[in-house]
Amino acid sequence: xxxxxxxxxxxxxxxxxxxxxxxAWIAQKLTSYGIIVDKQVSISDKKEVIFKTIRTELDRCxxxxxxxxxxxxxxxxxxxxxxxxxxxxxxxxxxxYENIEFLFQVRNRTITERNKQQAMxxxxxxxxxxxxxxxxxxxxxxxxxLFLALPGxxxxxxxxxxxxxxxxxxxxxxTHPGExxxxxxxxxxxxxxxxxxxxIGDPSDFLDKDTTIAFLPNYRGxxxxxxxxxxxxxxAKQTIDKATDYLYxxxxxxxxxxxxxxxxxxLFDLLRQKNKTLSIAESCTGGYLGxxxxxxxxxxxxFMGGFITYSNESKINLLNVNKExxxxxxxxxxxxxxxxxxxVRRFFxxxxxxxxxxxxxxxxxxxxxxxxxxxxxxxxxxxVDAFEYHFGENRAINRERAVxxxxxxxxxxxx
Amino acid sequence: xxxxxxxxxxxxxxxxxxxxxxxAWIAQKLTSYGIIVDKQVSISDKKEVIFKTIRTELDRCxxxxxxxxxxxxxxxxxxxxxxxxxxxxxxxxxxxYENIEFLFQVRNRTITERNKQQAMxxxxxxxxxxxxxxxxxxxxxxxxxLFLALPGxxxxxxxxxxxxxxxxxxxxxxTHPGExxxxxxxxxxxxxxxxxxxxIGDPSDFLDKDTTIAFLPNYRGxxxxxxxxxxxxxxAKQTIDKATDYLYxxxxxxxxxxxxxxxxxxLFDLLRQKNKTLSIAESCTGGYLGxxxxxxxxxxxxFMGGFITYSNESKINLLNVNKExxxxxxxxxxxxxxxxxxxVRRFFxxxxxxxxxxxxxxxxxxxxxxxxxxxxxxxxxxxVDAFEYHFGENRAINRERAVxxxxxxxxxxxx
Numbered sequence: 001x002x003x004x005x006x007x008x009x010x011x012x013x014x015x016x017x018x019x020x021x022x023x024a025w026i027a028q029k030l031t032s033y034g035i036i037v038d039k040q041v042s043i044s045d046k047k048e049v050i051f052k053t054i055r056t057e058l059d060r061c062x063x064x065x066x067x068x069x070x071x072x073x074x075x076x077x078x079x080x081x082x083x084x085x086x087x088x089x090x091x092x093x094x095x096x097y098e099n100i101e102f103l104f105q106v107r108n109r110t111i112t113e114r115n116k117q118q119a120m121x122x123x124x125x126x127x128x129x130x131x132x133x134x135x136x137x138x139x140x141x142x143x144x145x146l147f148l149a150l151p152g153x154x155x156x157x158x159x160x161x162x163x164x165x166x167x168x169x170x171x172x173x174x175t176h177p178g179e180x181x182x183x184x185x186x187x188x189x190x191x192x193x194x195x196x197x198x199x200i201g202d203p204s205d206f207l208d209k210d211t212t213i214a215f216l217p218n219y220r221g222x223x224x225x226x227x228x229x230x231x232x233x234x235x236a237k238q239t240i241d242k243a244t245d246y247l248y249x250x251x252x253x254x255x256x257x258x259x260x261x262x263x264x265x266x267l268f269d270l271l272r273q274k275n276k277t278l279s280i281a282e283s284c285t286g287g288y289l290g291x292x293x294x295x296x297x298x299x300x301x302x303f304m305g306g307f308i309t310y311s312n313e314s315k316i317n318l319l320n321v322n323k324e325x326x327x328x329x330x331x332x333x334x335x336x337x338x339x340x341x342x343x344v345r346r347f348f349x350x351x352x353x354x355x356x357x358x359x360x361x362x363x364x365x366x367x368x369x370x371x372x373x374x375x376x377x378x379x380x381x382x383x384v385d386a387f388e389y390h391f392g393e394n395r396a397i398n399r400e401r402a403v404x405x406x407x408x409x410x411x412x413x414x415x
Numbered sequence: 416x417x418x419x420x421x422x423x424x425x426x427x428x429x430x431x432x433x434x435x436x437x438x439a440w441i442a443q444k445l446t447s448y449g450i451i452v453d454k455q456v457s458i459s460d461k462k463e464v465i466f467k468t469i470r471t472e473l474d475r476c477x478x479x480x481x482x483x484x485x486x487x488x489x490x491x492x493x494x495x496x497x498x499x500x501x502x503x504x505x506x507x508x509x510x511x512y513e514n515i516e517f518l519f520q521v522r523n524r525t526i527t528e529r530n531k532q533q534a535m536x537x538x539x540x541x542x543x544x545x546x547x548x549x550x551x552x553x554x555x556x557x558x559x560x561l562f563l564a565l566p567g568x569x570x571x572x573x574x575x576x577x578x579x580x581x582x583x584x585x586x587x588x589x590t591h592p593g594e595x596x597x598x599x600x601x602x603x604x605x606x607x608x609x610x611x612x613x614x615i616g617d618p619s620d621f622l623d624k625d626t627t628i629a630f631l632p633n634y635r636g637x638x639x640x641x642x643x644x645x646x647x648x649x650x651a652k653q654t655i656d657k658a659t660d661y662l663y664x665x666x667x668x669x670x671x672x673x674x675x676x677x678x679x680x681x682l683f684d685l686l687r688q689k690n691k692t693l694s695i696a697e698s699c700t701g702g703y704l705g706x707x708x709x710x711x712x713x714x715x716x717x718f719m720g721g722f723i724t725y726s727n728e729s730k731i732n733l734l735n736v737n738k739e740x741x742x743x744x745x746x747x748x749x750x751x752x753x754x755x756x757x758x759v760r761r762f763f764x765x766x767x768x769x770x771x772x773x774x775x776x777x778x779x780x781x782x783x784x785x786x787x788x789x790x791x792x793x794x795x796x797x798x799v800d801a802f803e804y805h806f807g808e809n810r811a812i813n814r815e816r817a818v819x820x821x822x823x824x825x826x827x828x829x830x
Contacts, residue, residue, distance in 0.1 A: 008455075011642065012631055015452050015598065016442030020435055023457070027431030037430050040423075042438070042455035045629070073612045073630040114609045132807075153632070155812065183430065194529045197488045214460070215488040216427055217568070227426065280702075280723070287697070287705025290723045294701025297777055297810055305729040307722060308695070308705045314720040314763060348729060362712055392547075395712055397570065 002035045002176055005057040008042040009050055009068035009078055010152055022067045022157055029161060033173060034180045034233070035063065045069050050081045054147075058085075062145050062176070063169075068152035070135040072114045078149055079138070083122050086140060086147075091123040096136040099129055128164035132156045137164060146172055181229050182236035186247055188254040189221035189408075196222050199251050206246045211239050220263070220404055221256065263407040264296050270414040271302040278410070279348030280306035281319055281340040283331065283357040284374065289403045304348045309340070319343050332357050334375050337386035341377030353379040354410060355386075356402050361395045374402045378409055417450045417591055420472040423457040424465055424483035424493055425567055437482045437572055444576060448588060449595045449648070450478065460484050465496045469562075473500075477560055477591070478584075483567035485550040487529045493564055494553070498537050501555060501562075506538040511551040514544055543579035547571045552579060561587055596644045597651035601662055603669040604636035604823075611637050614666050621661045626654050635678070635819055636671070678822040679711050685829040686717040693825070694763030695721035696734055696755040698746065698772040699789065704818045719763045724755070734758050747772050749790050752801035756792030768794040769825060770801075771817050776810045789817045793824055 006023050013020045023040045030037050038061055043049050050069065057064045069078030083089060097119035104111050118134040121127045128137030130151065137160040138149040148165060150157045188196060193215050203213050210230060216223040226243045230236035248255065257266060271278060280289050280303075287308050293299060307319050312331050315321040321339045329335045337355050345353025358374030365371035372391040377384060389405055391398045421438045428435045438455045445452050453476055458464050465484065472479045484493030498504060512534035519526050533549040536542045543552030545566065552575040553564040563580060565572040603611060608630050618628050625645060631638040641658045645651035663670060672681065686693060695718075697704050702723050708714060722734050727746050730736040736754045744750045752770050760768025773789030780786035786808055792801040804820055806813045 011627075011629060012640070013439070014442060014455060015446045016439040016444075017600070017631075017640070019439045020455075024428070024431040024434045027429060029431075031430045038459070040429060040435075040457035044453070071630065071632075072609045074618050075627065075629040109607070112609055112613060114612060155807070155809070185432070192524070194487045194527055197529060198527060203489050212426075212490065214426055214490040215486065216432075217486070225427070225432070282702070282705075284709075285706070286709025286718075287695075287702030287721065287723065288709075290697075290702025290725075291700070291706045291814075294699075294703075294725065294814075295811070297775075300725055303701075303725055305723040305725040305733070306702065308702065308720040310705075310709065310715055310718055310720040318720070318762060347733060360712075392570070394570065396710070399706075399709075 002062040002173065002178070003038045003060075004030050004035050004063040004065065005038055005061040006040045007053055007057060007064065007066040008040070008152075009045055009066055011044050013068075014042050014044050022152065022154055025154070025158060026065055026067070026161070030063070031181070031183065033169065034182065035173070036179070036181050036229075045075050045077055047077045047081055050077060051084060054081065054085055058145060058147060063148075063172075064145070065148045065150065067150045067157050070138075070149060070151045072118055072134070079120070079122070082125075082138060082149055086122060086124065086142070088122040088124050090120040093119050093121045093127040093136065095129065096121065096127045099131075099136070100134045103134060126168075128160050130156050130160050131163060132159045136160075139165065139168060141168065141172070179229055179231065180233050180236050181227060182233065182240055183225060183227045184240045184244065185216075185259060186224045186226070186244065186255055187221060187257045188224065188251060189256045191222065191251070191254045193217045193222045196224075196251060196254065200247065201250070207243060208239070211243060213243070220408070263404060263411070264292050264299075266411055267293065267407050267414075268296045268299055268302070270411060271299075274414055276352060276414065277302050277304055277348075277350040278352045278354065279304045279344045279350040281344035281353065281355040282306060282308050283310060283315070283340070283355075284360040285356045285358075285399050285402055286310055288399055289354070289356060289406055292403055292407065304350050306348070307344055315340065319347070330369070332359055332369055332373060332375060334386045334388060337375035337377035338379070338384045341379035341386070342384050345379045351380060352410060352413075353377075354406050356406055358389070358398070358402055360398045360402075361393060372398050374398065374405075376402065376406045376409055378413060380413070417477040417588065417593070418453045418475070419445050419450050419478040419480065420453055420476040421455045422468055422472060422479065422481040423455070423567075424481055425460050428483075429457050429459050437567065437569055440569070440573060441480055441482070441576070445478070446596070446598065448584065449597065450588070451594070451596050451644075460490050460492055462492045462496055465492060466499060469496065469500055473560060473562060478563075478587075479560070480563045480565065482565045482572050485553075485564060485566045487533055487549070494535075494537070497540075497553060497564055501537060501539065501557070503537040503539050505535040508534050508536045508542040508551065510544065511536065511542045514546075514551070515549045518549060541583075543575050545571050545575050546578060547574045551575075554580065554583060556583065556587070594644055594646060595648050595651050596642060597648065597655055598640055598642045599655045599659065600631075600674060601639045601641070601659065601670055602636060602672045603639065603666060604671045606637065606666070606669045608632045608637045611639075611666060611669065615662065616665070622658060623654070626658060628658070635823070678819060678826065679707050679714075681826055682708065682822050682829075683711045683714055683717070685826060686714075689829055691767060691829065692717050692719055692763075692765040693767045693769065694719050694759045694765040696759035696768065696770040697721060697723050698725060698730070698755075698770075699775040700771045700773075700814050700817055701725055703814055704769070704771060704821055707818055707822065719765050721763070722759055730755070734762070745784070747774055747784055747788060747790060749801040749803060752790035752792035753794070753799045754792075756794035756801070757799050760794045766795060767825060767828075768792075769821050771821055773804070773813070773817055775813045775817075776808060787813050789813065789820075791817065791821045791824055793828060795828070
């Protein structure tokens with residue numbers, strides 16, 4: 001099947017000022033269509049570099065997508081380079097101009113000459129409507145290849161792909177049958193990568209040469225990703241199913257889910273199935289747990305709210321945590337985690353109460369309770385429990401892991 | 416000065432399963448040393464692709480850094496390819512093995528044959544200690560170039576660079592003087608990109624040919640990044656200063672800060688300078704505002720905590736919001752935002768109370784209050800005010816923008 005390359009244009013990503021989320025999003029999109037993403041490249045906005053990179057990737061791949069450099073200012077060189085590469089000149093595109101007019105009307109702005117330039121597109125290209133901005137997508141279908149230039153603003157880039165580009169892509173794919181790639185991810189927890197690999201054994205024992213397995217560890221566990229490159233969807237599907245069965249036989253005990261591992265979504269599904277409500281009390285995570293839980297639309301039926309008790313006073317005065325308990329055991333303790341979970345559950349009148357208290361760092365640690373010590377409490381009708389964790393030195397990672405661990409605790413309780 | 420290329424190895428990033436944060440981090444690090452990051456590339460973990468890409472980049476650049484493919488499993492091919500490229504064989508590295516022993520001791524695990532393999536490194540390479548994992552970094556200093564292979568786990572990769580690689584890098588740079596690149600970012604707010612560009616005028620009027628300006632818009636404003644490529648640090652610094660002065664003359668009214676735009680950090684600095692305390696009440700953002708504010712270590716002196724009142728009941732029962740006000744105006748209203756801000760300020764006894772209530776979407780909108788409608792309240796000793804916002808359709812973006820707007824409101828109040 002079609003081979004694709006994704007090019008990100010602009011110094012901002014190249015020098016690391018922002019993280020490249022566009023490439024991941026486009027790669028995921030293309031992969032979901034069975035397209036083989038062959039390369040992602042980030043380059044500067046210098047004309048000669050853009051020219052050379054697009055040319056090289058067009059020679060190698062069937063589909064080339066660029067993001068960035070389509071704006072109205074002097075550092076936006078992509079359009080000029082495209083004209084050079086395709087030996088084309090600019091034309092005025094009336095629909096693109098009308099789109100600019102519409103956007104400016106809504107925002108009550110006056111169109112300047114610079115804005116008007118955004119409606120100029122290479123003459124043989126198809127201008128794809130940008131609902132969220134002034135720069136249209138630029139699409140060439142030539143030499144049996146697809147070339148698409150998109151603006152770098154994520155919402156604009158995504159809108160053009162989903163609303164305007166996909167029909168062209170589908171049409172291209174339907175007229176270019178061939179190899180098909182299918183992926184499946186199986187999530188494990190509670191076992192180290194190397195032990196998992198030993199249990200599974202030599203991959204060539206159960207995978208043919210067109211099928212791959214990857215071990216993807218992070219602190220939530222190790223994910224196993226199977227990839228099958230086959231002549232048809234059916235063949236790829238069968239291969240994946242066979243490999244999945246094998247993995248369940250070998251390491252089934254450690255498998256917790258399949259597909260993308262979205263902890264808040266798994267929690268939401270379980271709360272809904274069991275019809276249970278939840279409230280939270282956060283100290284060192286400062287609202288992070290609530291933020292994650294409420295990423296899921298519809299959670300308001302099950303998640304009632306919580307307390308962010310960052311100071312000791314607020315734990316005592318608002319969450320009714322016992323002052324003596326804090327004095328005796330410290331605010332970061334098993335006892336306080338239990339009180340926080342029980343009290344928030346009572347205040348919000350929910351089935352579950354979850355609490356997090358810990359030392360995120362980099363300061364605040366002691367020999368007894370070093371940075372990274374976190375207690376997570378979970379209260380329900382049967383009582384309360386708290387668990388002690390030791391993460392690392394890094395504030396951001398400690399907070400992230402505390403939140404993931406709290407959600408995992410409740411998931412296991414609900415299962 | 417030295418030209419660098421960053422290669423990310425592994426299908427996980429290539430097909431978009433995870434976002435590539437490693438490249439951005441490394442690019443930022445290299446840029447801070449004045450090194451020109453020339454390219455970032457993401458490739459699959461196929462041996463022949465790794466081989467060809469490293470070879471090409473080594474030919475083009477002085478410094479090549481790879482991440483990924485150093486793990487203990489079958490999809491980890493980087494080490495074998497490195498031996499091919501450098502015509503080298505593996506040797507057992509005793510310090511690396513001792514590091515593995517130490518890590519396993521701490522975690523109470525037994526070393527398997529597979530783990531032991533991690534201590535094998537190419538014979539002419541320098542094995543760089545990995546304090547956070549079993550795979551050492553692999554460094555070659557040959558043919559007047561630096562080649563470094565790192566594991567893909569971010570904490571491991573960062574640890575090796577900061578604790579082990581930097582002395583080698585500094586030594587390389589001190590013996591290779593040459594061109595120097597320096598960047599500066601100036602943050603503006605309250606003006607559109609195209610209007611800003613018109614006010615600033617033609618860049619060639621105030622920048623020489625070795626100096627660039629980039630316009631970087633997002634919803635917080637437009638950032639201007641100046642880049643100077645000069646023979647010395649001093650020359651680059653002077654050029655940047657001159658361009659900065661020019662920009663202050665032309666668009667000084669719209670400049671809000673210089674350097675990286677970290678809103679929670681700006682807020683923290685202002686709260687500290689003015690010695691003011693803060694509490695928050697969140698509805699649709701569910702804890703997101705608290706999460707952002709508490710990213711900053713030391714904020715506990717000024718941020719006391721908050722309420723996550725996701726349900727109406729919790730707004731009424733816990734935050735004492737007037738039931739009649741909700742019935743009359745709705746929970747998403749100017750009035751409720753005001754009550755939430757006032758009440759949380761009183762409960763926590765802080766100088767400021769900030770509230771957010773809105774319709775994050777995708778459901779819950781009405782013709783009167785469509786998805787994306789958000790009210791932000793701010794209460795202090797002088798009274799209370801609320802502001803109405805209309806963001807877009809996207810839940811995640813609406814929540815992000817609401818949080819950024821709330822922090823910006825308080826920043827402006829504190830200035």
